[in-house]
Amino acid sequence: MKAAVWYHNRDIRIEEQTLRRPGSGEMTVKVRSSGICGSDVVEWYRLPRAPLVQGHEVGAEVVETGAEVTRFRPGDRVFIAPKVPCLECKYCRGGHFPQCVGVKERMPGGFAEYVLVPRVLVERGAYLLPPSVSFDQATFIEPLACVLRSQRLAGLQAGQAVLVLGCGMSGLLQVQAAKHLGCRVAATDADPSRLARAAAFGADHTFLAAEDVPARVVASFAAKVDAAILCTAALPAVSQAWAAIDKGGAIVFFAVPGPTEDVIVPLNAFWTQEIRILTSYYCGPSEIEASLRLLAEGDIEVDSLITHRLPLAETARGFGLVLEGKEAIKVVIKPHGDES
Ligand SMILES: [Zn+2]
Numbered sequence: 112m113k114a115a116v117w118y119h120n121r122d123i124r125i126e127e128q129t130l131r132r133p134g135s136g137e138m139t140v141k142v143r144s145s146g147i148c149g150s151d152v153v154e155w156y157r158l159p160r161a162p163l164v165q166g167h168e169v170g171a172e173v174v175e176t177g178a179e180v181t182r183f184r185p186g187d188r189v190f191i192a193p194k195v196p197c198l199e200c201k202y203c204r205g206g207h208f209p210q211c212v213g214v215k216e217r218m219p220g221g222f223a224e225y226v227l228v229p230r231v232l233v234e235r236g237a238y239l240l241p242p243s244v245s246f247d248q249a250t251f252i253e254p255l256a257c258v259l260r261s262q263r264l265a266g267l268q269a270g271q272a273v274l275v276l277g278c279g280m281s282g283l284l285q286v287q288a289a290k291h292l293g294c295r296v297a298a299t300d301a302d303p304s305r306l307a308r309a310a311a312f313g314a315d316h317t318f319l320a321a322e323d324v325p326a327r328v329v330a331s332f333a334a335k336v337d338a339a340i341l342c343t344a345a346l347p348a349v350s351q352a353w354a355a356i357d358k359g360g361a362i363v364f365f366a367v368p369g370p371t372e373d374v375i376v377p378l379n380a381f382w383t384q385e386i387r388i389l390t391s392y393y394c395g396p397s398e399i400e401a402s403l404r405l406l407a408e409g410d411i412e413v414d415s416l417i418t419h420r421l422p423l424a425e426t427a428r429g430f431g432l433v434l435e436g437k438e439a440i441k442v443v444i445k446p447h448g449d450e451s
């Protein structure tokens with residue numbers, strides 16, 4: 112079968128790989144839709160594992176099941192989580208599922224025609240797609256789950272004021288999820304067309320990143336915000352978050368500046384104001400289930416976020432589009448053509 116092997120962002124090769132038949136407990140799925148994630152193009156993060164087949168946001172169809180697979184059969188439409196936590200280690204017991212040290216097998220990359228799903232993922236990481244969730248929509252299950260986790264860690268509640276900095280795919284999901292919770296939302300981006308999207312998703316206020324964002328926030332909400340969620344690696348956004356956060360508020364690093372960038376934290380002021388700084392990375396099983404529910408019920412709209420559908424052969428172009436960050440919001444690779 113063919114797979115798109117990532118060496119670095121400018122070197123992605125379509126290579127022939129062997130696909131063995133599923134062993135007992137395993138199953139083979141045909142990848143129908145595979146989303147390119149913003150984190151896929153972050154080279155410092157992905158390079159240590161290169162060359163690799165990326166793709167952790169898949170909508171797929173079961174084509175063959177090994178003996179002992181009883182929950183699924185050929186023709187089933189599924190989402191496969193990239194990995195599942197062991198639920199037993201210290202980190203899992205503390206609710207830090209993304210930090211699990213008991214992860215044995217990961218889902219092989221989804222930028223491929225087929226994926227052989229390991230037993231542990233068949234048992235605990237595979238989810239049947241409800242009829243109302245298309246293969247393309249399934250590519251949002253994991254990113255939305257990550258968004259839900261970050262909002263839960265921040266303690267977001269109805270009525271609170273939230274500032275979302277950066278309106279790429281993640282930021283736009285953050286806007287929608289916060290509105291669904293009943294928050295008042297302001298959003299920023301350098302690109303006016305992305306701000307228009309944020310407004311269409313219900314953002315109450317939108318500001319260009321170059322504006323005096325903290326001042327605009329206070330003018331709009333008559334107060335600083337209860338939560339600021341960083342969905343961009345841009346350093347100026349960090350300073351804006353520092354200046355826009357209210358006493359007792361939470362600043363969430365959903366995206367972070369690069370590993371060589373230093374961030375200066377006004378700790379002294381934050382101490383007396385009890386401002387929390389949080390990081391949020393990946394998601395856990397409960398958030399994947401919640402995400403699937405929201406998508407199935409149409410509470411979060413994702414179809415309009417898909418700006419490009421490309422064949423596997425054009426995976427490199429897809430990465431280029433995401434990297435460029437201009438007209439592309441969500442790029443979905445379709446290894447078997449355009450059926451959504
Ligand atoms: Zn992702």
Ligand SMILES: [Zn+2]
Binds near residue numbers: 202204211
């Ligand atoms: Zn664990």
